[in-house]
Amino acid sequence: MPTTTAVRELPHPAREEIRLEAVLHALADPVRLRIVTELSTHGEGEDNGATCSQVELPVSASTATHHFRVLREAGVINQCYRGTAKINCLRRTDLDTRFPGLLDAVLHAAAS
Amino acid sequence: MPTTTAVRELPHPAREEIRLEAVLHALADPVRLRIVTELSTHGEGEDNGATCSQVELPVSASTATHHFRVLREAGVINQCYRGTAKINCLRRTDLDTRFPGLLDAVLHAAAS
DNA sequence: CTCATAGTACGGCAGCCATCGAAATTTGAC
DNA sequence: GTCAAATTTCGATGGCTGCCGTACTATGAG
Numbered sequence A, B: 001m002p003t004t005t006a007v008r009e010l011p012h013p014a015r016e017e018i019r020l021e022a023v024l025h026a027l028a029d030p031v032r033l034r035i036v037t038e039l040s041t042h043g044e045g046e047d048n049g050a051t052c053s054q055v056e057l058p059v060s061a062s063t064a065t066h067h068f069r070v071l072r073e074a075g076v077i078n079q080c081y082r083g084t085a086k087i088n089c090l091r092r093t094d095l096d097t098r099f100p101g102l103l104d105a106v107l108h109a110a111a112s
Numbered sequence C: 001c002t003c004a005t006a007g008t009a010c011g012g013c014a015g016c017c018a019t020c021g022a023a024a025t026t027t028g029a030c
Numbered sequence D: 001g002t003c004a005a006a007t008t009t010c011g012a013t014g015g016c017t018g019c020c021g022t023a024c025t026a027t028g029a030g
Helices: A020-027 A030-039 A061-074 A092-098 A102-110 B020-027 B030-039 B061-074 B092-098 B102-110
Strands: A077-082 A085-090 B077-082 B085-090
Touching (some): A020 A030, A020 A061, A020 B020, A020 B030, A030 A061, A030 A102, A030 B020, A061 A077, A061 A085, A092 A102, A102 B020, B020 B030, B030 B102, B061 B077, B092 B102
Antiparallel strands (some): A077 A085
């Protein structure tokens, strides 16, 4: 183990690797859909996201971790560490490029 | 049991009862997504749909029945009997009304 | 009536998945 | 170094889900 590598990287699928079925599956869960709608009120930049604990969820912390990971591995959100916290933000541009209109349609539908 | 009631009705959710999560979950399966894209090439009228066996699927007949039912119960497709066959068609109008742009975005994404 | 066709119901099996609590890790503050 | 906060990892559990084959039902043709 190196002494102090302060950066912890997290695996994200590249834009072209994002699969439609994975995205749909990620969005099909009520807890994850809530995370996404919550993040949609934040910006996309790494300075604008929300930490995991800022998003109020009706599940335990470990379950929340699970849902955030599913969203990240599906390519829906981007996660990066800032100190002990973890910043989450939607991958709007990537999703809009890959699946035009999909995110907007889901967000609009979820808002009703 | 009545003697010969030739009509077999199938339960469908009303337009307002269609839930976003159920639709997303229904579309998240590769077999069901294939059914939907296949049906998208047919009209919406009861005379334009496709029978179950017309849609070629890499699963057994009983599994196909299961997937068609999931789509129907989610409100994605409409099913009605015509003799011994069963006609399936997309509920385009209902979906477009309830979740504008969603079906088109998914179909367009699935086509790539 | 008999038969073939189209689809269904049932039971079972394996794998995934949402959930939790408890213990561990990482980092910043003191 | 010590401590607290944020998040993760682990193991377990129960439920849902996809899949199948077999047996069954419903309908139309002959």
